[in-house]
Amino acid sequence: MAKTKVLIVEDEAIIAKDIENVLTKAGYKVVGSFPTGEAAIAAVEELNPDIILMDIMLKGDLSGIQAAEIIREKSNIPVVFLTAYADENTVDKARSAIPYGYIVKPFKENELIATIEMALNKYKEDEDLKKERDMLKNMVIEKSDQDSIFVKADYRLNRVRYSDIYYIEALKDYVVINTEDNIYTTHTTMKEMQRILPAKDFVRVHRSYIVRLDKIFSIKYPDLVIEGKMKVIPIGGMYRKELFSRLNLV
Template sequence: MAKINVLVVEDESIVSKDIQHSLKKLGYNVVGSASTGEKAIELASSTNPDVILMDIMLKGDLSGIDASEEINKMHAIPIIFLTAYADESTLSKAKITEPYGYILKPFKEIDLHTTIEMAIYKHSREQEVVKERDLLYTLVSNKDAKQGGGYVFVKSNSKLVKLKDEEIYYIEALKDYVVIHTADTRYTIHSTMKDIERKLGKEAFIRIHRSFIVRLDKIATIEYPNLTLEDIDKHIPIGGSYKDELNNRINLV
């Protein structure tokens, strides 16, 4: 059985090393450690951990709660909060991020082990349910979507969020997920690019790369092998096999 990969986020160096030592002793694999919320967000993307141990009271601009909210927007990774003490207001904010557990410091190894195992089990069961539901309503397209005047519903945490076609800038493939990007938000869901392409329709959107679909009227500039979109500072690659289709779809004068 593969080892469980754990990301440790703790701003006290001694405590962080103690946690990492205990994790390794218990048979877990520590894929990284961070002392700030910003670094935690970065490592959550680059190391793809199975679970994150997150100190609530991180020093710096982002608390553990803030970092967890950002990570939850991008990834489906169970987060367990570490805390020595937190007032009622902090705990109330922490609840909103729907953590998979709390571990009080100083901790016992049995508490660490039990909480992680329960979080992993709960998350795996939830993912099974999500995959079944995704087939039905993670993205629900209306009958007008193919004319580019429709909308889709995207599952975000425990609710469905309505996105109008014109709000979507581009869609990006990410392993077993796709990420739908708007001007200021992104939604990560279980799906395939082929399924997204079908549900959004081909009038308003075009696939320009194996990993990217863009909305045609959001394209700002094209300079092969990349293009840029309005209001978004990002270069998106154009795959060689998609170049001719793109040339045929744009209003070239």
């Protein structure tokens, strides 16, 4: 089994060497150690590490946070920050780089290893979710003569007819597709659902809701009611005009 490749970016030579010794002893492969963000960025493509340990406060023109942001945009390699500061201001600044963890110096060997393993597991989960989302997008048939989509839920792909959908609800990083008989929760966005669903049949009425027009039972602003389920759905102010323009009013 190939060893996990780690790149160290730390401007204190003694600390960098200590980290390298700990990681080597634990079975990792340290592919490089650099004192500046600039040097790390230049070496990332060639060394192709699995994970990067990055000190936040570095010598040179770039901070560890800035270097991590550049690496994330170019290479999408998970970064764990090393820092002697755990104050709220430092953590807030570091969030912009979307790190996979923090280690506060000085740290114990088991803390370092545990943080790396958790970061690698989280990164793998994120990549798997991206692949699943891409697969779902590829499974969606977008030709106008098609009447359904495939939704990944409950570890399988489920065919859902557009005509069976009553409404879609946003739930953090997921959407919940409600039909007459089933509920499907899948990892995608409302924006993506708007792109997929036929615009002639569906309308977004709230930042958290898309409804099928012919499933609307009644409207009494600021709410509407979905037939059958009698689900009350709020109408967002910015979506009101679009909704009413799509109705056959008499």
